[in-house]
Amino acid sequence: MGSEIDDITDRPARPSVGKAIFSGASGLFRCAVDFVYPPVCAGCGVMIGRHGALCPTCWQSVHFIERPFCDVLGIPFAFDHEAGEGGRLVSAKAIADPPRYDRLRAVAIHDGVARRLVHGLKYRDRTELAIMMAAWMQRSGAEHLVQCDGILPVPLHWTRFARRKFNQSAELTRHLAKLSGKPLLPSTLKRVKRTSRQVGLTAKGRQDNVRAAFAIVPGHESDVFGKRLVLVDDVHTTGATVSSAAAALKRAGAAEVTVLTFALAISGPI
Incomplete structure (x- = not known):
């Protein structure tokens, strides 16, 4: 038996x-x-x-950002550079005008197909694109996602959120949190200033527009103090918005702020 x-x-x-x-x-x-x-x-x-x-044609047309790139601003170099002190590659732009965040990483240059994906998510409510875009962002920011203590989106002002019904940065952040297994912090940072749209403003105008636009939500200080955070946005242009958001996080005691975006707009020499 x-x-x-x-x-x-x-x-x-x-x-x-x-x-x-x-x-x-x-x-x-x-x-x-x-x-x-x-x-x-x-x-x-x-x-x-x-x-x-993407179809093979669109895939081949995406200008993915690969090394060598600036370790601070994430902008690709046109040719190989020698590593500086500590083995880091830092652009002249980052040295001359250091950002409020510690580093930026992006998937692709903001043109062609990448630009259409950003606009589809942001202006045509194609929220299904966020899943694919977040998967690519996970690859670009893998090293810093592994090390971070939490992931949070660049928030919209409540009036703009009420009109648009969703925040494209929050959609990307939600999927990134699932993919990385890191804590999602959707209510830690808020936009306290109702800013004008950034499109059409000069670089100085964008900075003035978002100055002191963000603050930590009362009761969420422990989400930030001493923590390594990844701040998520869909596209980086002049950097005024993420710089203002990063400044608020740093004032609240964040140990490190990595900005992770899908697309990076580049103008002028690198």
Whole structure:
């Protein structure tokens, strides 16, 4: 009898009938969804093999930011640079005008397909793009996401949030928190100043527009003090907004602030 019991317990467990039915139903549901909403390229709309991806043409046209780049501003160098003190590569721009944050990392240059993805998420309510974009951002900021104590978005003022109904930076942050397993801090930082839209303003105008625009929500000081944080935004242009947000975090005692964006606008010499 003992040997018969041992023989039975050594057999691999059979999948339950319910699980098999559920798996089959899920597969049929996915097929039905793909039939009604076939997967298309997120960049140009041509039909492709799966959702949340780019066609080969769009993929090849994205200007991904790879090393060598400035360790502070994240801007790529046009040619190889020799590492400076401590093995860091720092651009002349970062030396001349250090930002309020510790470093910035971005996925791609803000042009072409990358620009269309940013605009699709931000202005056309294509929140499904945030999943793909966040996965790319995780790769670009992997080293600092692993080391951080929390991830938080650049917040919208409540009046703008009420009109837009969602915050594109918060969407990216939510998916990044899931991918990285790091604490999501959606209510730690708030925008206390109702700023004008940054589009069309000069660099000085953008700085003036967002000066003292952010503050720590009362009761959330412990989220920031002594912590290494990753601040998430969709696109970095002049850096005025993230600099103001980073300044608020630093005043509250943040040990380190890494800015992680999907796209980086570059103008002028590097």
